[in-house]
Amino acid sequence: MGGAFRRFRVARKLPESSVITSFHLTPADGGPLWDMRPGQYLTLRIPLAEGPVLRTYSLSCPTEGRDHHRISVKREPQGAGSGWLHDRVSEGDVIEIAAPRGSFCLDQTSERPVLLLAGGVGLTPLLAMLHALAQTSRRVWFIHAVENGEVQALRDEVAALADVSGGLITALNVYRTPSEQDRATARFDAEGVIDRALLQSTLPLDDYEVYLCGPTPFMVAMWRVLTGLGIAPARIAYEFFGKGGSLAALAATPAPLVQADRRMPTRAPQSLSKLDFITDPDARALPERPAQPGLAPADGASEVVFARSGVTVPWSDAATSILELAEGAGLAPAFSCREGICSTCSCRIDEGSVDYFSDPLDSPRPGQVLICCSRPTGRVVLDL
């Protein structure tokens, strides 16, 4: 919905592997390149005979210092969009593109070490992130799982970034079915898939942020491995190809997805086979952004000073919110929804800060907090 399309020229069409081709796109309307954040995608308007369709492709290029955008597209057997790009579009052609979008972006304010896990053509947004990370002093592991060297794209670009990083970037290639030539030229670092043993033997113990992109079964498998290694779900950001859902919910679903992309348990009638997430609508929730740094959950050391009432109450996990804590202490603050949507419970905060366990519908005004959906982080003084 929405968004203005602009015209871009295909300045270069460059095969990257037997199935993946890159397209270099320069503005054909005299305008500038789009501003983009590493991890975002472009929306292309594809003029098919039966009418135009829109397709999205992740940007695989650095966000700065270029005269073109680049997308790297895998030819899908039934893919109308990728088929058109591979077969019909030539260098010099003009295509219509809408501005970069997407919230699967590198958190550039963080200084934590980063783990980028790519499955197949899912490397594209992660490569844009890698270019951005190469400009920083953060430690980065880039692990690419692919079938073999024939289909792998952009291996040399990743390797070149690692080579000049002074040891900050480690790039690993994991081939599931390496060819004789792959073996002869030692193109890969491990055979098989990314599993618990590989990550344990490769990664030093640390507090990682993880970015995942690839086919859904790959991401479900990675989610299970990562959470099994104790990485908090809030530290794992991911993006599905096309439409997505909650990886946590998919990973919790017993196997069926991996078998045939069918989410129905077996006892359901055949008539329901086309319905997704029928028993668990929650699995379609938008992916959550990684948690903001510095928001520690409330602990026993927290306390709330209700200044006007002259009451100080230590935080107790028996309360879910500051509002409940206040009520438990005999206070009666104003409220209506108790869900962070009506702002009736908004009150002034004079010291400390709170952590919202449910996002307020409207951000409270500066200096105010909603007490129905928050907990204290340490000592908090409220005008109550």
Add this chain to the structure above:
Amino acid sequence: MFLKNAWYVAAWSHEVTHSLQQIVVLGEKICVYRNSQNEVIALEDACPHRKLPLSKGRIKGDNVECGYHGLTFDCAGQCVWAPGGGRIPSAAKVRPYPVHEKYGLVWIWMGNAAIADADDIIDIPNFDSPEWGINRGAAMELHCNYLLMCDNLLDPTHVAWVHESSFAQAATKDAPLKVTRTDNGVIVHRWMMDVEPAPFYKKIVEFDGNCDRLQHYEVRYPSHALIRAVFTPAGTGGPDGTLDEKTFVMDSYNFMTPTTETETRYYWFQLRNIRPDDEDLSRMMSEDVRHAFEEDRAVLNEVQVGMTTKTSPHIDLSIDAGQLRFRRQLEAMIAEERMVDEKMRA
């Protein structure tokens, strides 16, 4: 305020014929008819000369002739004849609207025609499946803003009070709700475990005894709702439920088309996964659903009056979380669309 870059239902396919008629969508008057290829044509319903609605004129072949001075417009809205010596003024045209027929409905795109993509029309799995029955709904006029109906369709709680005789059962009064934001709307849902089926469904389900019941209330932008009811034998439902060969699913599709800020045309139909060819069942479901929607209409017409003439503030409750999140995101989308429009015009 409406989202323009979106598909809305303009009419049932059978309502658009080879004669001219006026419809109103998002406050815009539109002349619709079918041409000789049976394609639906939708044109701005005002001759650029003295603004007589073209729908007051007549069809000439595939073209429309204004009933005042005979200015004639083709299916793309271009004037092909005007009085006064043969030359056609350059501004002699009316705006054509992209339209597309799908699911027995005529869909109309109200925004920038360059980005109209029929693939964006809501996907309805099983619409043509022989395993699924359909009771083709109807349409009704609501004397309220379309978002009040969207609110209603994100609100499983009202069932216990408004639809006491049909969709309600004891558990619908207080089972907790879960609000989920998706990439194209909001879902409010809850499972009610081991309960007696509500009266409307008791007549339909093909198993005895108690059920696990899912209320899945989903509205997608701009104003299209999927209300899914799942009734499955007790013990086979819940988020990780295995379901059962007797599991009954009814998908109710509801499309709200804003006519004006205070008027809405409401379209619906229901799909079900049992007895697809049972016409009596389809008829019974149509009648019962219509009856329930009349109950909603009576409430919403009054709510519109109440909210626009209120003399004291209204309050929001926890049960409103889904509706308010939907409204807030839609407002943001509308604001973004306006910003882009203004930039393109500048």
